[in-house]
Amino acid sequence: xxxxxxxxxxxxxxxxxxxxxxxxxxxxxxxxxxxxxxxxxxxxxxxxxxxxxxxxxxxxxxxxxxxxxxxxxxxxxxxxxxxxxxxxxxxxxxxxxxxxxxxxxxxxxxxxxxxxxxxxxxxxxxxxxx
Numbered sequence: 001x002x003x004x005x006x007x008x009x010x011x012x013x014x015x016x017x018x019x020x021x022x023x024x025x026x027x028x029x030x031x032x033x034x035x036x037x038x039x040x041x042x043x044x045x046x047x048x049x050x051x052x053x054x055x056x057x058x059x060x061x062x063x064x065x066x067x068x069x070x071x072x073x074x075x076x077x078x079x080x081x082x083x084x085x086x087x088x089x090x091x092x093x094x095x096x097x098x099x100x101x102x103x104x105x106x107x108x109x110x111x112x113x114x115x116x117x118x119x120x121x122x123x124x125x126x127x128x129x130x
Contacts (some may be wrong), residue, residue, distance in 0.1 A: 005101070016056070017055070017056040018065060020056045020061065021055065021056060021059065022041055023061075024061045024064070025063065027065070028065065028068055029065055029068055029069040030069070031068055031069065031070075031071035032069065032070060032071050032128075033071075034071065039071065042071070042072065043073050044076050045126075045127075046073050047070050047127055048103065048104040048105065048106070049072075049074045049075070049101060049102070049103055049104075049117075050075045050076075050077060050101070050102040051063065051064075051067070051074050051075070051076045051077070051099060051100070051101055051102075052077050052079040052085065052088075052089045052093075052098055052099065052100040052101075052102065053076055053077070053078060053079065053098050053099050053100075054078065054079065054080040054098050055078060055080070057098055057099065059098070059116040060098055060116075061098055061118060062100045062116050062120070063099045063101075063116050063119050063123075064076070066119075066123055066124070067123065070124070070127045070128060072123065072127060073074045073122075079096065079098055079100075080098075091105075091116065092110065092112060093112035094112070095114070097114050099114075099116055099119055100112055100113065100114050101113040101119045101122070101123075103122075
């Protein structure tokens with residue numbers, strides 16, 4: 001039974017995935033505009049942020065849309081398939097759940113945010129007025 005359920009959801013992802021990505025492309029928000037110096041500072045701050053994601057996860061799409069709106073150049077890593085990215089997510093954050101935002105401050109301390117709402121709230125608080 002477990003194999004049938006996995007096959008069903010894999011087939012569903014294969015069929016719906018391209019439509020979700022097309023929808024993300026069509027509904028992309030316009031990026032906010034900042035002076036060059038401010039944008040350079042935001043880009044510098046984004047160097048310590050990584051988004052672990054799946055391409056077709058609706059919650060990940062929601063977070064990516066907000067990153068576009070805020071004009072954030074955040075590194076995005078696909079953690080769907082077994083491998084280094086997924087292992088880093090599990091070892092660092094403790095679970096294989098996406099979206100997950102890894103935030104590393106200049107002192108090297110790391111924080112892991114897992115809920116899309118919390119991630120968006122954090123990004124807005126930190127970058128919407130920068």
